[in-house]
Amino acid sequence: MHRNVDIKVAVLLGLIGASVFSVPLLTADRYMLRVLTFVGVNVIIVAGMALLFGYAGQVSLGHAAFYGIGAYASAHVVTVFGWPWVAGVAIAIVLTAAGGLLLALPSLRLRGHYLAMATLAFGEIMRVAFVEGKGVTGGPDGLSGIPFPSFLGIEVDSAGGNYWLVWSAAAAVLLIASNLVRSRAGRAMLALHGSEAGAMSCGMDLTGLKVRVFVISAAFAGLAGSLYAHVVGFISPSTFSLHVSVLLVAMAVLGGTRSLAGPVLAAVILTMIPFADAVIPGLSRSAVETIQEWQEDVYGLTIIAVMLFVPGGIAGALRRIAAKGSVR
Amino acid sequence: MSLLEVRDVTRRFGGLTAVDAVSFDVHEGMIKAIIGPNGAGKTTLFNVLTSFDRPEEGTVRYDGVDITSWRAHHIVRRGIARTFQNTELFEEMSALENVMAGAHAVTRSGFLAAALRLPWTVREQREVAEESGRLLRLVGLGEWADAPAADMPHGLRRLLEIARALATKPRLLLLDEPAAGLNIAETSALAEALYRIRDRGSTIVVVEHDMGLVMEVSDEIVVLDRGCKIAEGPPRLIQKDPAVIAAYLGEEEADEL
Numbered sequence: 123m124h125r126n127v128d129i130k131v132a133v134l135l136g137l138i139g140a141s142v143f144s145v146p147l148l149t150a151d152r153y154m155l156r157v158l159t160f161v162g163v164n165v166i167i168v169a170g171m172a173l174l175f176g177y178a179g180q181v182s183l184g185h186a187a188f189y190g191i192g193a194y195a196s197a198h199v200v201t202v203f204g205w206p207w208v209a210g211v212a213i214a215i216v217l218t219a220a221g222g223l224l225l226a227l228p229s230l231r232l233r234g235h236y237l238a239m240a241t242l243a244f245g246e247i248m249r250v251a252f253v254e255g256k257g258v259t260g261g262p263d264g265l266s267g268i269p270f271p272s273f274l275g276i277e278v279d280s281a282g283g284n285y286w287l288v289w290s291a292a293a294a295v296l297l298i299a300s301n302l303v304r305s306r307a308g309r310a311m312l313a314l315h316g317s318e319a320g321a322m323s324c325g326m327d328l329t330g331l332k333v334r335v336f337v338i339s340a341a342f343a344g345l346a347g348s349l350y351a352h353v354v355g356f357i358s359p360s361t362f363s364l365h366v367s368v369l370l371v372a373m374a375v376l377g378g379t380r381s382l383a384g385p386v387l388a389a390v391i392l393t394m395i396p397f398a399d400a401v402i403p404g405l406s407r408s409a410v411e412t413i414q415e416w417q418e419d420v421y422g423l424t425i426i427a428v429m430l431f432v433p434g435g436i437a438g439a440l441r442r443i444a445a446k447g448s449v450r
Numbered sequence: 451m452s453l454l455e456v457r458d459v460t461r462r463f464g465g466l467t468a469v470d471a472v473s474f475d476v477h478e479g480m481i482k483a484i485i486g487p488n489g490a491g492k493t494t495l496f497n498v499l500t501s502f503d504r505p506e507e508g509t510v511r512y513d514g515v516d517i518t519s520w521r522a523h524h525i526v527r528r529g530i531a532r533t534f535q536n537t538e539l540f541e542e543m544s545a546l547e548n549v550m551a552g553a554h555a556v557t558r559s560g561f562l563a564a565a566l567r568l569p570w571t572v573r574e575q576r577e578v579a580e581e582s583g584r585l586l587r588l589v590g591l592g593e594w595a596d597a598p599a600a601d602m603p604h605g606l607r608r609l610l611e612i613a614r615a616l617a618t619k620p621r622l623l624l625l626d627e628p629a630a631g632l633n634i635a636e637t638s639a640l641a642e643a644l645y646r647i648r649d650r651g652s653t654i655v656v657v658e659h660d661m662g663l664v665m666e667v668s669d670e671i672v673v674l675d676r677g678c679k680i681a682e683g684p685p686r687l688i689q690k691d692p693a694v695i696a697a698y699l700g701e702e703e704a705d706e707l
């Protein structure tokens with residue numbers, strides 16, 4: 123019976139993968155590809171948020187800072203030092219992983235609201251650093267003219283190429299995350315979430331566990347930051363503000379706990395809301411502008427509606443559908 | 451040499467001495483009971499033995515090694531497992547997953563190996579699932595493997611916690627009131643399970659209020675009262691010990707002794 127379910131899931135994932143992959147073959151609409159590329163960037167970050175929040179039960183209101191560190195670090199070494207893009211990605215991942223470690227260590231003594239406050243403060247400090255560190259970050263005006271990603275001297279400069287690059291990275295990140303949650307490590311994260319005393323009694327090193335999850339989620343955000351910087355070509359502090367951290371938490375909450383699919387779907391939906399006209403043909407420009415103006419309220423209302431009417435978020439709804447399917 | 455040597459362990463909370471210079475030994479292969487009125491310090495003592503709490507004074511030696519200042523997860527990995535008076539299960543996980551979590555102590559696939567899904571980690575995982583299934587059956591919970599812990603009846607939850615503790619492959623198993631809330635049939639099933647666990651090679655220390663169970667299963671008893679050890683010995687002698695009877699006077703258990 124389990125085998126059957128596994129096959130169904132594999133087929134479903136294959137179909138989803140194939141359709142995501144084929145989008146640039148079916149359309150040359152640059153705006154749409156750009157929006158969907160941006161969705162892929164957020165999927166990468168939300169995979170880390172899902173591990174951190176949905177599995178390990180740890181809250182971070184500062185993940186936009188890791189996103190920013192990755193973006194600025196990568197942009198800086200490529201534009202100023204002239205390093206290849208791959209080195210920029212590597213620096214982004216290493217620096218954000220180290221940042222995750224630095225944030226995790228003092229925060230470990232904190233739980234719940236206090237952990238949220240510490241990560242919030244970290245996010246604010248980094249935002250100020252992005253604004254004030256003009257030498258590296260370009261200050262409030264940001265950095266522009268960041269070159270496209272390139273492999274062995276070949277620039278990936280088409281909208282389709284960027285789309286494929288970002289979604290390949292997203293696929294790799296999701297594979298790593300899904301491997302993790304199905305392993306001993308994933309069980310430990312859930313255990314930590316369920317009962318800290320229980321987890322300790324199983325021989326789990328709670329400190330080591332929390333640090334690792336923090337580091338992984340930070341590194342994912344760093345990778346996303348690097349991709350964003352080089353695909354868009356321009357970054358400024360507002361892209362990495364508290365507002366973005368809150369949006370990331372919203373994706374994790376809306377997506378639901380103990381799930382990767384839920385948060386990924388939430389990331390897709392929430393990222394698309396302000397750019398609905400990219401995928402809904404005939405949606406007027408003014409309708410989109412109205413949505414963008416009310417973006418925060420739409421997010422807030424969505425989250426409240428989900429909490430009220432869809433217990434367990436998208437993941438909860440998916441599980442209920444799956445349960446119905448297996449009864450039948 | 452004894453498996454566990456507790457020496458002059460003292461734990462104070464402000465002005466209250468919850469455990470007061472307690473010493474005793476646990477020899478390999480026995481079932482030892484710790485009894486005493488509510489608030490005697492039994493749970494606090496367990497917390498100290500497993501490094502969930504730190505003593506102000508005294509030492510705990512296990513298998514000849516001073517483990518007093520070890521961290522909790524190192525102690526579990528060295529072979530001391532425990533259950534909790536108020537069960538600490540992973541409610542959203544299935545019974546099987548709860549037991550598999552216990553195997554964390556004796557498996558080694560880390561984050562990197564898991565992220566890459568190396569073949570040996572998959573194999574290790576499969577072995578853990580099989581062994582955990584066996585442990586569930588050992589405590590009589592074979593039918594419940596797929597049920598979320600939250601959905602299980604109270605008495606079975608205690609057995610599940612024991613199975614989870616066994617998954618750490620303990621040489622020494624500390625059980626905090628395993629019979630609390632169990633009916634007569636469940637309690638006698640528990641007694642059977644305790645014998646099976648001992649016969650598989652685990653030494654057991656059990657804190658228990660059910661005197662019938664204590665007198666039946668234990669080889670030796672330590673009696674605590676207001677933090678102090680007031681008696682130690684085989685069940686027959688403890689039942690007649692004047693200090694013990696005095697400590698329990700006024701307690702509901704007095705007539706059960």
Ligand SMILES: Nc1ncnc2c1ncn2[C@@H]1O[C@H](COP(=O)(O)OP(=O)(O)O)[C@@H](O)[C@H]1O
Pocket residue numbers: 463466468486487488489490491492493494495
């Ligand atoms: N964390 C704590 N802080 C303060 N007092 C405590 C704490 N834990 C236990 N105590 C006190 O220590 C005494 C012993 O408690 P406990 O070890 O739980 O007893 P028992 O398990 O024998 O019923 C009680 O008086 C209890 O109130």
Ligand SMILES: [Mg+2]
Pocket residue numbers: 492493494535
């Ligand atoms: Mg107690």
